Amino acid sequence: MSEVIDIRQINELIEKESAFVDLITIEMNKVIVGQQHMVESLLIGLLSKGHILLEGVPGLAKTLAINTLASTISADFSRIQFTPDLLPADVVGTQIYNQKTGGFDVRKGPIFSNFILADEINRAPAKVQSALLEAMQEKQVTIGDVTYKMEEPFLVMATMNPIEQEGTYPLPEAQVDRFMLKVVITYPNKKDEAQIIRHNLAGEFPKANSVLKPADILKAREVVRQVYMDEKIEKYIVDIVFASRSPEEYGLGKLKDLISFGGSPRASIALAKAAKAYAFIKRRGYVIPEDVRAVCNDVLRHRIGLTYEAEAENITSEEIIADILNTVEVP
Amino acid sequence: MRKLFFILCLLSSGWVVAQDATVTAVLDSQQILIGDQINLDLTVELRDNSKVAWPFFKDTITGQLEIVQVSVLDTTVKETGETVLHQRLVITSFDTGFMVLPPISFIFNDDSLQVLTTEPYLIFVSDIPVEMEADIKDIKEPYDVPFNWKKWLKWILLGVLLVVLIILGVYLYRKYRKQPEEPVARPKPKRPAHELALEKLEELRQKKLWQNNRTKEFYVELSDIIREYIEFQFDVLALEMTTQETIASLKLAGIDDEKLKRLKEMLQMADLAKFAKYQPLPNENEACFETARKFVSETLVMPLDEVNKEEEKEG
Known part of the structure; x- marks a missing residue:
């Protein structure tokens, strides 16, 4: 009986700790019209320590959304506009000679913030992208001989434009x-489009208020970690990922020649x-197959x-993922 | 002047005969317009096995007579045994007046004493008369070069062959490529879905799983039985669907809201037990089981062939 968890207790904890989800959503909805899925995805990334790549044609409020999310949390925020002439030192920082002391002072780059907006990440050359991505993965940056840890929460939100591929540097897999x-x-x-027009014609651009502190995010992340995931759900996740690697084993032989590599x-x-x-956002203390399916496209595409x-x-x-989800048996 | 020219032409025989060979030079015409081209046929007729050194021509015969084209040396043997050697030169001139085609020498048997020469010719090259009082005419358009099929035929055939090969390749690839495997459909039971479901529910009841603290197993089996029933009875792929998706699909299949509400509560309770380690109360277990049994009973539709069999029995 020791394995039995009190759903009511965990749900109460989540109810208490997830109140900010509504606050953030309300603040974001003041600025961003529609795009509910994008707002939800940003929250998922924020709560699960996952960096987010937003892809969309120009004018869909990608940058605005990330800006707004950062402004709802009173944390350091940096925006880096990726351009072809950007250098790794422009992102991570560099050492500058100090005439007075005769030594080198470290000038930290914009990456030393809680939230980083890497705008149009595919416009910068590969060495700048790898400098950023290395920091994302290792959560630390080395300038000269000293290694600096990134402060938590550390979240990179990058935007990418799927059109105008000329003069861009596509991110390797x-x-x-x-x-x-x-x-x-x-x-x-x-x-929503009509409402966007109305907002803009009125000339009053609402601003999101800061409703959260970084410590709240760290606390919420700890609760998210406690959300119960049954082994049946784990098996379901493994089945989905394996179906992307060996589709023929799941009766999806037609996908074999379409997939070069799986998850x-x-x-x-x-x-x-x-x-x-996602379960946390939906105020649930346990994961159900619906949660897995809801995030599957964003995680696997x-x-x-x-x-x-x-x-x-x-x-x-997306079509391949849909085929996999429609074939793999739900527990 | 012209009379003198014709007399000279008539006098010039154009051929020379030796004892064993004859050499001739024949012109198409001895009067041409400036730039016109005429043929000069050189022929040597050998009556024995003598060897002849054929003169080598470059681009001119004299400074004023230019060679446009030289044919290959043609050798034929007559029925009477004579060997005839022939070569055609296409010549022209871009100077006006009388041009002398000099005698052309042929050396026999490598002996400088055995030389035969052709007769010389006079060729009159006249100018184009210019009508001074006539209107100035525009220059003529460039001549169209006739399309040379022979020259391009090889490439056209090669292109056609390439296209045919590509089409053939694509056809063979499509014909013999591995066809994608169709997903294996779950075999439909021979017996009616409701019969199977009710039978399995009865088996589940007899297992007394929740009574023996195996609540999770009870709900796993209960939801599997009901989802399998939905799949076979309504052709809804419930085994690959979540609770919400199953309910939405059944709504489209025409199941009324009251039944769906009860089924949804039962499936959600099963989800709690399966995925949240939730331990429902005994009365909740009984209620869920009863909901499942009732859903099957209320939605069973006897297939037409079964109805016919029943009628046959009764009849």
Whole structure:
């Protein structure tokens, strides 16, 4: 009986600790119209220590959303506009000669913040991208001989434009894999679009208030960690990721020639973490298959490699994920 | 002047005969317009096995007579045994007036004493008469070069062959490529879905799982039985769906809201027991079991063939 958990107790804890979710959502909805999925994905990333890559055509409020999220939390925020002439030192910092002391002073770069907005990440060359991605993975930066730890919460939110590929440096698969979620932003619906016009014509641009401290996020992350995940759900996650690697073993032989590589173990970890965070947002102390399915697209879409055959037939990774979800048995 | 020219032409025979060979030089015409081209046929007729050194021509015969084209040396043997050697030169001139085609020498048997030469010719190259009083005319358009099929035929055939090979390749690839495996459909039971479901529910009741503290197993089996029933009875892939998706699909299948509400509560309770280590109370277990049994009983639709069999029995 020691294994039995008190759902009521954990739900109460979540109810108490997740109150800020509503506050953040309200503040964000003041500024961002529609894009509920994007707001939810940003919260998942925030709660599960996962960096987020936002992809969408220009004008869908990607940058504004990240800006707004950062402003709802009273934490350090840096925005780095990625350009082709950006250097790694512009991101991580450098050593500058001090004439008075005759030594070198460390000038920390904009990466030393809680929230980093890497705008149009694919516009900078590979060495700048790797400098950022290294910091994302290791949560530390070395300048000269000294290694500096990043302050928690440390969250990178990058934006990427799927069009205008000329003069860009596409992120390699290994580096894209470091983003926990890749969120694809779509156009708002007619009603939301009309409201966006009204906001802009009125000339009054609402601002989000700061409603949270970094310590609250760290506390909430600890509660998210406690969200119960049954081994049946773990098996479900493993089945989904394995189906992306060996689809023929799951009766999905038709996908074999369309997938060049499937999800890595990092995908399984990210899926589990994101599902827990999603359950937390939905005020649940345990994960159900719905949570896994809700985050599956964002977690897996950039981790499934497509073959030339799939590209020739215009098959997207989302279609492959849909096939997998429709075939793998739900526990 | 012209009369003199014709007399000279008539007098010039154009061929020379030796004892064993004859050499001739024949012109198409001896009067041409400036730049016009005429053929000069050189022929040597050998009546024995003598060897002849054929003169080598470069680009001019004299400074004013230019060679445009030289054919290959053609050798034929007549029925009477004579060997005839022939070569055609295409010549022209861009100077006006009388041009002399000099005698052309042929050396026999490498002996400088055995030389035969052709007769010389006079060729009159006239200028184009210019009408001074006529209007100035525009220059002529460039001539269209006729399309040379022979030159391009090889490439056209090669192109056609390449296209045929590509089409053939694509056809063979499509024909023999490994066809994607179709997902193996779950075999449909021969017996009616409700019969199986009710039977399995009865078996579950007899196992007394929740009474023996195996609540999670009880709910796993209970939800599996009901989802399998939904899949076979309503053709809804409930085993691959979450609770919400199953309910939404059943709504589309026309199941009324009251039944769906009860089923949803039962499936959510099963989710709690399966995924949240929740221990429902005994009366909740009984209620869930009863909900499942009732859902099957209320939604069973006897297949038409079963109805027919029943009618046959009664009849």
